[in-house]
Amino acid sequence: MSKLTMDKLVALCKGRGIIFAGSEIYGGMGNTWDYGPVGVEIKNNIKRAWWKRFVQESENSFGVDAAILMNSRVWDASGHTASFSDPKMDCKKCKSRMRADTLISAHAKGKINPDTMTNEQMQDYISEHKLACPKCGACEWTPIRQFNLMFETNRGVTDESQNKIYLRPETAQGEFVNFLSVQRSMRAKVPFGIAQVGKAFRNEVTPGNFIFRTIEFEQMEHQLFCKSEESESFYNTYKEKAMRFLLDLGFDKEHLRFKDHDKLAHYASAACDIQFLYPMGWEELNGIHNRGEWDLSRHQEYSGKSMLYTDPFTGEKYLPNVVEYSIGADRLMLAVLCEAFDEETLEGGETRSLLRLSPALAAYKVAVLPLQKNLSDAAKPIYEKLKKQFMTAYDDAGSIGKRYRRQDEIGTPLCVTVDFDTLNDNTVTVRERDSMQQKRVKADEVAAMVADAVKF
Ligand code: ATP
DSSP, X not given: OOOOOHHHHHHHHHHTTSEEETTGGGTOOTTOEEEOHHHHHHHHHHHHXXXXXXXXXXXXXXXXXXXXXXXXXXXXXXXXXXXXEEEEEEBTTTOOEEEHHHHHHHHHTTSSOGGGSOHHHHHHHHHHTTOXXXXXXXXXBOOOEEEEOOOEEEOSSSOOGGGEEEBOSOSHHHHHHTHHXXXXXXXXXXXXXXXXXXXXXXXXXXXXTGGGSOSEEEEEEEEEEEOGGGHHHHHXXXXXXXXXHHHHTTOOGGGEEEEEOSSOOTTOSEEEEEEEEETTEEEEEEEEEEOTTHHHHHHHHHHOOOOOEEOTTTOOEEOOEEEEEEEEHHHXXXXXXXXXXXXXXOTTSOEEEEEOOOTTTOSOSEEEEESSGGGHHHHHHXXXXXXXXXXXEEOOSSOHHHHHHHHHHHTOOEEEEEOHHHHHHOEEEEEETTTOOEEEEEGGGHHHHHHHHTOO
């Protein structure tokens, strides 16, 4: 990975149509981002690759797309209304609201884990080490209070509290509440999984870092329902499976590591993250949790509906345990971009900047480039054919060198150059992004070459 700063990545993403600041013409809206024409393709490809691995290729795995707005009792059952909160305090001078735990983490540089501290202990640490407001430098804080992270809204026309509903803060509950519907309709037998990709919303105070932590984001989640005695082994399987997925996307294993949670939720028997080495340091990319029977037991209790599963062979009735694997699509997108970004010095001293994206994730799989504009009669039919199968770019403006650079910059794995020889023998030059090697092939062979290159 070349030396990449977050500021550089933000500028790159803007310039290349990957990600723009949200509501930018109105001065932006803190921590919201819009995916541009290139970014939306990459993100969709990330979600597709994930779905392929965790639904299509996983036996006994079923997808759902649950509603974002759920009965608010769901969030009582899940514990979110009572305790989905962050410890926050306000700077008395500039009125900025900060997360106490984030401030301590940044100061302690990994030597202390604020997740294991009470609010009083955090307060003492902040006073003792005179932690100042990062915005104005003052050291005057209000006492730490817990703030719920859920966005509230009201259903219907009246503004009464009984109509209060929430934008879901996680997708997981959509999988849990549909456990029996999926099991019965798909005649699924435990162990089986329910997967979902969808938006979640958290009213977080975030210290920047681009799309790492945003108030609106997408999660890709897989909940495995299994017998209690099998949960530990599935937990380990999912750790490996989650890591394998990242390695297959092209991550260097030196940039990934497992990190066990220091503090477990009272119902969990094991929990870990996979962390990635982002420009700001090691941070969580995804989580894997062995959650016991907590989720189904809570929904059974709060809904009054039995969530028991009946074993079709033994007739035994029990509440399955849950092994959860959850990864943010945006956070993975950020890691993918950081990992792919590269700058190299070519012979002659010119700098080539490129995205070494896995071809499966690249926005455009191939670009068709006629050497000169007057070769469009030969180039257009090749483009027309390729675009039926792949996202294909067509570019006839500027020197061929500049056009290659433009495609390198957005990570297009293959470029097809149409020249005057094409008119005689219907051959084209195919150039590979990373090696810049060129090969002369029949125009009819290009589609098969692209298909082979972008397989995941
Ligand atoms: P963190 O400790 O970073 O707040 P978390 O442990 O609360 O994350 P989970 O609730 O386990 O995260 O969510 C699962 C995944 O969803 C995370 O690993 C991350 O990839 C993603 N995620 C969570 N919160 C955000 C956010 N605010 N913005 C972007 N992605 C997020």
